[in-house]
Amino acid sequence: MAENQANSVGIVETRTVKVVDSDSPLQLVSGKRLWPVEAAYETYGQPNSAGDNAVLICHALSGSAHAAGINSAGDKKPGWWDMMIGPGKAIDTNKYFVICSNFLGGCSGTTGPSSINPATGKPYNLDFPMITIADMVKVQKLLLDKLEIKQLLGVIGGSMGGMQVLQWAIEYPDFVKSAIVIASTPRLGAQAIAFDAVGRNAILADTEAGGKSTKGLATARMIGHITYLSEESMRKKFGRELRDAEKYSYDFGSEFSVETYLDYQGQSFIDRFDANSYLYITKAMDYFDLERDYGSIEKAFAQTKSRFLIVSFTSDWLFTPGQSEEMVNALVAQRKPVSYCNILSPYGHDAFLLEPEALGGLISGFLSTTLEKPKAGKPSAVSSPKGADRIKRLRVDYELIESLITPDSRVLDVGCGDGQLLINLQYDKNIEAEGIEVDQQLVGTCISKGLNIIHRDIERKLSYYPDGSFDYAILSQTLQTLKNPHQVFAELLRVAEKVIVSFPNFAHWRCRIGLLTGRAPRTKQLPFKWYDTPNIHFLSLKDFEAFCEEIGAKIETKIPLIGNSKSPVKFAPNIFAEQAIYLTSKR
């Protein structure tokens, strides 16, 4: 990514400050104590007068405090997240005061295994005490205290950085206003531990042979790199290409391009990283386990007060979308404010460094609506309308649905689109809003509006929502498009006291006449051809009422409608209504 001066933070200095001295040694989770501890950090942008614009960046395994800008005039290589941090960028240094520090156990300025052990005057190496993510976060807090930062607007981190973000939100609930957890996990699974273990094995085998591991560290880094990429991205990037030959060499040199790439990654890592740091850091990752530390993932989140944004990437097989969803589900179960987006990306785990646009949009929208709650104000119109008539129709729908909802209630909009109905309800009825939406773009729109939104197929079970989590659930013009309308509706009746449903009436007289002519009916409400329609289940008002009877739902209000009129159809609604809105509840 080419950097131009205009949107770079420019030349920055990595500073170091002593955060622990012999007077009050650092108490580690392992039981050991450590002193002194120095922390390396960089800052970008300026604190504002209110002191509410500080954002902490937590880096991943091989990162450092140098997240943005360049370290000297001739420096060609900007910081590791320069694409995200800078004036006008997603983490906008014109608005935010950004801090990034090298973590405890690292090898880029903060105390770690390569630091001098004051007891011996030599580097600690394997005498360094075992550290955990919690220890790292404790050191970060000590650093922020030194910098006199009283609160964080946001803590942001990807991969192992995300673990630190989780730890921050859990351990310092009053300090953290929002937490952005990217491509991370509440704990590694067996496969990820296995990869780490093999890497450490290679390093330790080498270390035992005497001296500092180099070949072992290279092997570990190679394994790591395979897990950071996706099969798809490796196939596209390297395929079976040979480095510089047409024919096989029939020897054990590196001849496939992917081998050369790994060799390079391994070799260049040796030059810049400490093998012992690698051992300690991967072990800290393996040890990280919200379930073990707090009893369950849900309990871990019980005391948090932050807004959460959880982001995963579809092709990430190291820290999987499923692991992000576990956290989302636990937060939802605890009724904590959370948004989730699973970004479509071919880049695997590395996507958190390679999807600046999609990821940046989410971070920017989430951070800015945390700093400043979106102003109330009657929204002008539904965005991206497909014709004036549709806008009118939707406005009537929205107004009628609004009329069914009592103020100050908790509302879940299932398939909430751009979130306009929820925004209206927040403005008019002061509701507590949550949305579920399957479209990634629309999820981003909702986040930039400050809504809590979960990126998810609404046909998937809502089992993580406790019974009666909401006063209302809304299912607008969606029932007839579902594969399992029965299951979805029953789930909504469980999680909400009342469910508002709207759908087109398939027994409208135009449909009946349509079928009498011997063709699958097409009307204004049902304009599609039989083979090309999103509507895959057809029901009439009567069908829906019989269905409610069957599954034990009570119909509290029924609003059959024609055209853009707000007045309910009074006469023979099953014949004359083009669509209907129902308010239902459990019997």
Added chain:
Amino acid sequence: MAENQANSVGIVETRTVKVVDSDSPLQLVSGKRLWPVEAAYETYGQPNSAGDNAVLICHALSGSAHAAGINSAGDKKPGWWDMMIGPGKAIDTNKYFVICSNFLGGCSGTTGPSSINPATGKPYNLDFPMITIADMVKVQKLLLDKLEIKQLLGVIGGSMGGMQVLQWAIEYPDFVKSAIVIASTPRLGAQAIAFDAVGRNAILADTEAGGKSTKGLATARMIGHITYLSEESMRKKFGRELRDAEKYSYDFGSEFSVETYLDYQGQSFIDRFDANSYLYITKAMDYFDLERDYGSIEKAFAQTKSRFLIVSFTSDWLFTPGQSEEMVNALVAQRKPVSYCNILSPYGHDAFLLEPEALGGLISGFLSTTLEKPKAGKPSAVSSPKGADRIKRLRVDYELIESLITPDSRVLDVGCGDGQLLINLQYDKNIEAEGIEVDQQLVGTCISKGLNIIHRDIERKLSYYPDGSFDYAILSQTLQTLKNPHQVFAELLRVAEKVIVSFPNFAHWRCRIGLLTGRAPRTKQLPFKWYDTPNIHFLSLKDFEAFCEEIGAKIETKIPLIGNSKSPVKFAPNIFAEQAIYLTSKR
């Protein structure tokens, strides 16, 4: 798996025979020559008098000639595929004469890097010439010549064994009657090459340090083991369990169960395997590439004369189902007889050693119908009927569809179920049959009937079939259940000269009256509730005819039907027909 005497081949001896001597050295693909070459092998069962019951088993990376039975009276550990090979087992030694040999470059009896180099009197080690899968197969052919085997009923192999099977079918088309390729690939992708390369790197780093690699081999084996399992199976088997403690040890010992498991796998491999063999064998795998060797995968299969059975496992991420499908597609494109099944399994790549029931069923059905073509004979009834009426109805359908098909034609049945219609057509009309079916169980049924059947969702494109591959494609009672009926039908019109379609008539008078009562209609042909129906598109005879007009299909024959009568409805079919069968073609 507990072995009892009853279904074991009992005590077997691994024999060794010299297949290459200095008179005619083995010409290797690399250009080098090798002599002498000995081959280690075992046999189970007896050759029959016709000499047409020989089955060759090709083993994978760490396997050996010892595939079944035990090597001595006290031997506790049976051969590596004992669950598959034995009297009454899938590869039934009462019927077949089974041979398995250690491949060239191995370390279990056949000449390899640990063999004595006659030029030096010492083991070859890294002086062994580079070998390929083609070289291995060449040696196997020399062995079979020595054993005076004139033809193979089948060649069977999983993983790298599957590569050898492919090579056999391609290089010796007249020698191989059937080829069973399990969890294999036409060539490794970048990710798999990368894992191999890292493993070799670890071994070579160790070897350079002097002496035989042990730690490096262990590291390589550990990496291998992670790739043989699935994330799911590792999670279920190990999770985050600690080996023998409640609390973390805060040191670098192996404390997670998965670490202990990998340590054990690494250590035990050192005891039984040669590190140099590992280097040569993985390189042979990396080099294997049907595309590079033959111009394209399709061209590789152009000269084959075998029946193919390709099997993959859903959770195999090393040799993926997609790679198996590439081979299936190439075979289909070449109009070669092929069956494919993607077995649902959580066990990853290792599933080829862990799914004896599902895999055994396929192998057994495929082998036995290769040995003996299923006898012609009027089938008695449709299997697993859901009521006598349904049988009658289906029989009428089948008879009418049969009446539309001319003898000796090529027929594709899309969604062929248990294959009964195709079997009937084979018997009555001597057709060349192919089926596509999404249900794994039914795929197995079709294979045991000797049909060529592809396991596949019929909504996926058929792009690999050349235009006009078939005289007829049949889509029976399926159109209305498809997500994209338009696309599927258009594809069928492309790959077949004529398409036979049957579907229920949604404009039948009972439906019309049903809708007039204001409810989604339910009839004998459409008995489902609106929210719980497989039918997600509704069409009438008129709709279908308009649709044909629109997409440029010509209706050649139209058979509107009522009840179980074979006579077409003459009067107002769009009102009175409950269903219809159409014969259509491109205009």
